[in-house]
Amino acid sequence: MxxxxxxxxxxxxxxxxxxxxxxxxxxxxxxxxxxxxxxxxxxNLAARNLRLGRTRTALLVVPAITHEYFARVYSGAAAVAAEHGFGVVLYPSPAGVGRARDPFGSARAAIDGVIASSMAADALAGIAGATSGAAEDGGLPLVMLDSDPAAPGGAPTVNLAVADGIRQVVRHLLALGHRRFAHIAGEVDAWTFRVRAETVAAELARVPGAVLLGTERCALDVAAGRAAAARVLARPGPAPTALICDSDVLAAGACKAARGLGLDVPGRLSVAGFDDLSLATAIDPELTTVRLPAEEVGAAGMTALLALLNGMDAPGGTLPVHLIPRTSTAPPP
Incomplete structure (x- = not known):
């Protein structure tokens, strides 16, 4: 040349x-x-990265790559990364939970930082070099999504207003006249699901005559949601007139359980979900649910990680969510 x-x-x-x-x-x-x-x-980008000590690659750790929500989180993160010449590697923890094997053998040499969902937090134990903040200690910068911001010594967090979302669901059902509720809860030991359960109980406790007849925990899939709802609806005594479900897939299962028992939705039983997945409008009746800005979560997570990599304070924060009322909820009979 x-x-x-x-x-x-x-x-x-x-x-x-x-x-x-x-x-x-x-x-x-x-x-x-x-x-x-x-x-x-x-x-030669490899040679340039070696010289600069950077790979310009981030790792996004999620519980499952087949879930629509996490696919959208990835899209948001990848869009921001591309604007800054970065790539994003999407990595699911095994079976959605538990420790993951380091996908690179030595993550510290292959990536610049990690963005992780709290639902896959256990996977970080298997990724060598992952740390809870910036990289002064030689570890990898880490940003957590949907994670307890009050955790001591925790990494910067980008959260959804989960408590407010569940609060909107409960108040919507209360305004329709419901007073007997059951909660179909995700059986996942993660901050976001603990907040949902705590908020349901707190909101109902403040309303005279409102009762939580039971909480059924189950895996996050349609079959498990159907079985959990069937257990609640088959209990002796007064039956709930509304089911609050931690996700749209659990709500879809609850609707199937209601039909199996001859209960009309929403005539005899109202069902509400959470996430606003494509599934929410694919079933009949369409689900009342809470819309989550998944792409914005991914974008904010990547923006925070880039700030850490540049030695700046990470702009975390909480993103708002919105109730989307549809035809799966109505006044009680």
């Missing part, structure tokens, strides 16, 4: 490294760029 441009190798290095201003004329820089184009030159 130096021969084609008629300059020294040092001049080529200055131009291609972006350090030529004030040292090489514009005309010479243009000649080098023209020579590079004619020769089909592409920079």
């Amino acid at each position: 130096a021969r084609v441009a008629g300059v020294s190798q040092a001049t080529v290095s200055l131009v291609l490294g972006g350090k030529w201003r004030g040292r090489v004329s514009e005309r010479t820089a243009a000649a080098v760029r023209e020579a590079a184009g004619s020769l089909g030159y592409l920079p």
Whole structure:
């Protein structure tokens, strides 16, 4: 390239490294760029990253890559990453929970930082070098999604207003006239699900005559949601007129359980979900649910990680969520 441009190798290095201003004329820089184009030159990114000590790659750790919500989180993170010349590797923890094997053998050498869902937090124990903050201690910068912001020594967090979302669901059902409730809860030991259960109980406790007839915990899938709802609805004594479900997939299962027992939704039983997945409008009746800005969560997580990598304070915070009333909820019979 130096021969084609008629300059020294040092001049080529200055131009291609972006350090030529004030040292090489514009005309010479243009000649080098023209020579590079004619020769089909592409920079060796691996060599550049080695020299800079950066891979420009982030790891996004999630419980499952097949879940629509986490696919959308990835899209938001990848969009922001691309704007800054970064890539995002999506990595699910085994079976959605538990310790994960380090996908790189040595994550510290392969990635610059980690964004992790609290639902997959246990997986971090298997990723060498993951730490709870910036990288002064030689560890990997870490940003947590949907994680307890009050946890001592915790990483920066990007959260959804989960408590407010559940509060909107409960108050919507109360306004319709419901007073007998059951909670179909996700059996996941994560901050976001603990907050949902605490909020349901607290909201109902403040309303005279409102009762929580039971909480059934189950795995986050339709079959488990159906079985959990069937157990609640088959109990002796007064039956709930409304089911509050921790996710749309559990709500879909609850609707199936109601139909199996001959209960009309929403005529005899109202069902509300959480997430606003595509599933929410694919079933009949369409689900009342809470819309989560998943892409914004991913984008905010990546923005916070980039701030850590640049030695700045990470802009965490809480993103608002919104109730979407549909036809799965109505006044009680």
